[in-house]
Amino acid sequence: xxxxxxxxxxxxxxxxxxxxxxxxxxxxxxxxxxxxxxxxxxxxxxxxxxxxxxxxxxxxxxxxxxxxxxxxxxxxxxxxxxxxxxxxxxxxxxxxxxxxxxxxxxxxxxxxxxxxxxxxxxxxxxxxxxxxxxxxxxxxxxxxxxxxxxxxxxxxxxxxxxxxxxxxxxxxxxxxxxxxxxxxxxxxxxxxxxxxxxxxxxxxxxxxxxxxxxxxxxxxxxxxxxxxxxxxxxxxxxxxxxxxxxxxxxxxxxxx
Amino acid sequence: xxxxxxxxxxxxxxxxxxxxxxxxxxxxxxxxxxxxxxxxxxxxxxxxxxxxxxxxxxxxxxxxxxxxxxxxxxxxxxxxxxxxxxxxxxxxxxxxxxxxxxxxxxxxxxxxxxxxxxxxxxxxxxxxxxxxxxxxxxxxxxxxxxxxxxxxxxxxxxxxxxxxxxxxxxxxxxxxxxxxxxxxxxxxxxxxxxxxxxxxxxxxxxxxxxxxxxxxxxxxxxxxxxxxxxxxxxxxxxxxxxxxxxxxxxxxxxxxxxxxxxxxxxxxxxxxxxxxxxxxxxxxxxxxxxxxxxxxxxxxxxxxxxxxxxxxxxxxxxxxxxxxx
Numbered sequence: 001x002x003x004x005x006x007x008x009x010x011x012x013x014x015x016x017x018x019x020x021x022x023x024x025x026x027x028x029x030x031x032x033x034x035x036x037x038x039x040x041x042x043x044x045x046x047x048x049x050x051x052x053x054x055x056x057x058x059x060x061x062x063x064x065x066x067x068x069x070x071x072x073x074x075x076x077x078x079x080x081x082x083x084x085x086x087x088x089x090x091x092x093x094x095x096x097x098x099x100x101x102x103x104x105x106x107x108x109x110x111x112x113x114x115x116x117x118x119x120x121x122x123x124x125x126x127x128x129x130x131x132x133x134x135x136x137x138x139x140x141x142x143x144x145x146x147x148x149x150x151x152x153x154x155x156x157x158x159x160x161x162x163x164x165x166x167x168x169x170x171x172x173x174x175x176x177x178x179x180x181x182x183x184x185x186x187x188x189x190x191x192x193x194x195x196x197x198x199x200x201x202x203x204x205x206x207x208x209x210x211x212x213x214x215x216x217x218x219x220x221x222x223x224x225x226x227x228x229x230x231x232x233x234x235x236x237x238x239x240x241x242x243x244x245x246x247x248x249x250x251x252x253x254x255x256x
Numbered sequence: 257x258x259x260x261x262x263x264x265x266x267x268x269x270x271x272x273x274x275x276x277x278x279x280x281x282x283x284x285x286x287x288x289x290x291x292x293x294x295x296x297x298x299x300x301x302x303x304x305x306x307x308x309x310x311x312x313x314x315x316x317x318x319x320x321x322x323x324x325x326x327x328x329x330x331x332x333x334x335x336x337x338x339x340x341x342x343x344x345x346x347x348x349x350x351x352x353x354x355x356x357x358x359x360x361x362x363x364x365x366x367x368x369x370x371x372x373x374x375x376x377x378x379x380x381x382x383x384x385x386x387x388x389x390x391x392x393x394x395x396x397x398x399x400x401x402x403x404x405x406x407x408x409x410x411x412x413x414x415x416x417x418x419x420x421x422x423x424x425x426x427x428x429x430x431x432x433x434x435x436x437x438x439x440x441x442x443x444x445x446x447x448x449x450x451x452x453x454x455x456x457x458x459x460x461x462x463x464x465x466x467x468x469x470x471x472x473x474x475x476x477x478x479x480x481x482x483x484x485x486x487x488x489x490x491x492x493x494x495x496x497x498x499x500x501x502x503x504x505x506x507x508x509x510x511x512x513x514x515x516x517x518x519x520x521x522x523x524x525x526x527x528x529x530x531x532x533x534x535x536x537x538x539x540x541x542x543x544x545x546x547x548x549x550x551x552x553x554x555x556x557x558x559x560x561x562x563x564x565x566x567x568x569x570x571x572x573x574x575x576x577x578x579x580x581x
């Protein structure tokens with residue numbers, strides 16, 4: 001498994017921490033899944049700053065924390081939020097989210113590249129939430145990112161991988177860059193598919209947090225990413241149009 | 257006869273005092289804030305007695321224990337038994353289906369029934385009607401409880417409780433966190449508006465993936481719009497975004513809300529334990545009753561009964577999680 005800014009994760013599942021029925025269920029979902037990364041938002045929760053019991057609970061999960069800039073619409077907001085996150089969680093990791101469109105929550109890739117450059121120069125290790133656009137990916141790498149996080153589908157939509165062709169192309173274009181499918185996952189099969197395409201990790205939140213039983217769903221997602229990862233390593237067969245008998249008979253003395 | 261000292265006169269404290277008095281106990285109440293008012297978070301509550309709806313995102317005890325709350329309150333304050341309507345805008349209908357899958361105690365309603373129930377909700381073609389739910393006016397309820405307690409001879413002391421109290425019942429909400437270390441605050445923001453152009457007679461919940469809203473009628477064209485749920489412990493101000501979201505959600509229920517007068521803006525912190533369920537703990541000579549989260553009026557009766565069971569009969573209800581008397 002590829003390292004993320006030098007850190008090798010225990011498994012390829014990253015979970016968000018928003019929208020769970022309670023912190024207890026959140027914690028149990030992490031335990032059940034063994035997820036190695038917790039993303040946490042600060043923009044809305046951060047007003048006022050100190051004494052955040054909820055953040056302390058996230059720290060107590062004992063997993064790598066990836067603070068995010070969810071809810072930020074401008075470079076200035078994102079940079080300020082990232083700086084606050086660094087203080088609060090004592091990490092240089094930042095999931096950079098710069099929303100460009102209110103309804104689809106599509107990233108504003110132009111501001112994203114610029115914000116990634118500013119944050120990298122400031123010493124951050126940036127995980128940019130981007131689209132599957134190859135040129136944007138290239139620009140983000142030029143800006144100093146060493147990880148790319150293309151969307152599967154719009155945040156919270158649960159639609160899975162909307163553009164498999166482009167995601168496959170992205171994997172081929174950046175063979176050595178750790179790639180994470182971020183957003184749009186609704187089902188374990190979506191997560192497995194992302195891993196089968198050769199992605200290095202899957203980041204999801206709503207699919208688990210808003211499931212009827214978040215703990216079971218977290219477990220299901222963990223099994224799915226593991227299955228997808230194993231399948232990728234095992235070099236799957238190519239699909240064919242015609243049947244292929246697994247035991248060839250022609251030319252064998254099968255009547256003897 | 258033992259004199260029980262209830263500390264805190266929010267919904268938890270007053271419900272505990274009321275239950276104890278109903279069972280014949282002697283009670284006094286301490287609260288430096290005096291009469292029920294904006295210093296306590298139960299002042300800002302919605303007052304919905306909606307166990308079936310709340311079960312969508314809560315644990316089983318909320319559904320079970322919440323159901324007895326309606327009769328408990330009806331013995332003490334006016335309760336409107338008019339049900340709850342749950343709707344979603346057309347683009348959010350998947351949320352309505354999910355809500356229906358995860359709850360019970362409702363009937364599906366169409367535009368005809370919706371407008372029969374609430375003529376000012378003509379823009380919704382589909383909804384759910386939770387006919388057994390009810391609502392009350394939280395401020396009236398607090399005032400009724402304290403008046404009834406005074407009538408029965410309960411003394412209210414407008415000061416901090418003395419440090420070494422015997423037989424104390426601590427219902428101070430988030431102020432008790434110096435003892436209850438697993439308590440946290442969950443920020444809630446709400447508005448009270450006057451909008452005589454809209455007539456709604458029962459709570460309405462509008463589902464939305466990012467900005468769910470409930471509207472609770474208070475009578476005379478006054479409505480409570482609530483409430484945000486933010487994992488933050490900053491209770492200083494409402495944010496512009498929260499206000500925008502609450503108002504635009506109300507506007508989408510009926511555009512006449514655009515002309516409403518904003519009467520009040522409320523911000524406070526709900527006291528909550530990690531599983532968002534209330535707890536009763538006896539530590540030394542004090543019983544702590546806390547963690548009502550967003551279910552103050554819904555679960556205060558069960559909490560009060562649990563406290564009375566422990567204090568008067570030494571019985572452990574399911575809310576008791578620690579007893580180190």
